[in-house]
Every structure is written in structure tokens, then in C-alpha cells.
Amino acid sequence: GIRASELAMDKHKSSEVFTKINLNYPNTILSSLKEIKNEDLMDYPYVLKPRNEGSSVGVGIIKNENDKKKYVDQNKERDEILIQEFIEGKEIQVAVYGDNKTGSIEIDPKNEFYDYESKYFDNGQTKHIIPPRIAVQQMDFVEKLALEAHNALGCKGISRTDFILEKKSEIFYILEVNTQPGMTPTSLVPEIAKSKGTDFDELINWILNDASTNR
16 A cells, blocks of 8 residues: 555655564664765764665665765765664565465675665576575564564555574564565566465466455
8 A cells, every 4th residue: 555655665764663563673873965974973884775765776885985985976866865784694585465475585696785786687696595595483483574564564465575684693684675576577576476386477466356455
């Protein structure tokens, strides 16, 4: 629905929902390019990302002053920016479809993280690993977390939630929920569905039928 998508797209508002239901979320500051340019509000490394854009557009890992300057120069048209603690670890993405069906995938990107280039111009260099290389108990747990986030935002139909499994602590940190995830035959949700025995045409038909009855 509109409200769920509005909440999910706004990474500041959605983070408030996640923390309210006790999901681990990286330390984050809502700021602006002007503030970022003048001072560092967080120790390096940290992540800069737009408050409400998708496909990892405008996301950068900032490791030093030169990285920050480059980011500011390339993103002058943006205003509100999130400064986020950098969490090192495996990228685990979970699909939720229907009331309780879930599945997960591990992303081993060609670049530092699963950025725009890795998503759309990858030529097979990013690895999509099903099932993720984590313990079965961890997989069950992160899929449960994704379902909690899906429901907390009021999502229906299909969503995809992005997590980082922190390398040292092995704590799952939620990053965001996508209410309109990629839906080509090579996108992550169709890949996950296929691993569960649902082919692309069946998935699309399910989405259409489900949407027609969701009010």
C-alpha cells in the first residue's frame, strides 16, 4: 500500500519503526550536505546515503576526507543525507511474500557493497548465493526478523529486506525494506522464489492475484 511504501522509502521514518520493535539498526544521524561538508559527525568509516532514494543511488562508504569531498562534489543536488555507522559483514537479503513465506540470499558484490553498478551493470561478477553461507538457525532467525519488519511497516504482497550480518558479533543489522523490489527474471526476489520451487511466471501471477484481493 501507499503508506507502507512511503514509510519504507523514507529511511529515517522506517528506522524509527525498526528500533521501536527492537531490531538492530546502525547508529544513524539525519544531516545535510552542508553540515557534512563542514565537519565530521561520525568517525570514519561511515556511510552516506540519501534519506529517500532507491537502487543504492547516492550511497557511498566514506573512509577519509578525500572520500567525503568527492561524495559532496558528486551529490550537490541532494539535501537531506543520512550519516550511518559502517557495518562490516555479509549482505543477507530476505524476501517476504504473502503472510508468512520467506526466503533468503547472500550477496557477494563485485564492488565494496551491493551498489547501483553491481545491481544493474554487473555482467555476472556479483555472486548470488542460495542458501546464504550462514547457519540454519541464523537463516531462520533473519527471515523471522524480515517478517517482523514487513508487518511493522504494514506491507502486503511482496517485500525484500536488506541485512548485514556483522562480522565480529554476528548480530544482524537491518538496513531497509524494499516494497517494490526488482522484478526481472534475474532479480533477487524471483531468484529466491525459484529456489523455493516457484518459477517467474508463477510468481508474477501470484503477485497479480494477491494484489487484486488486497484491500
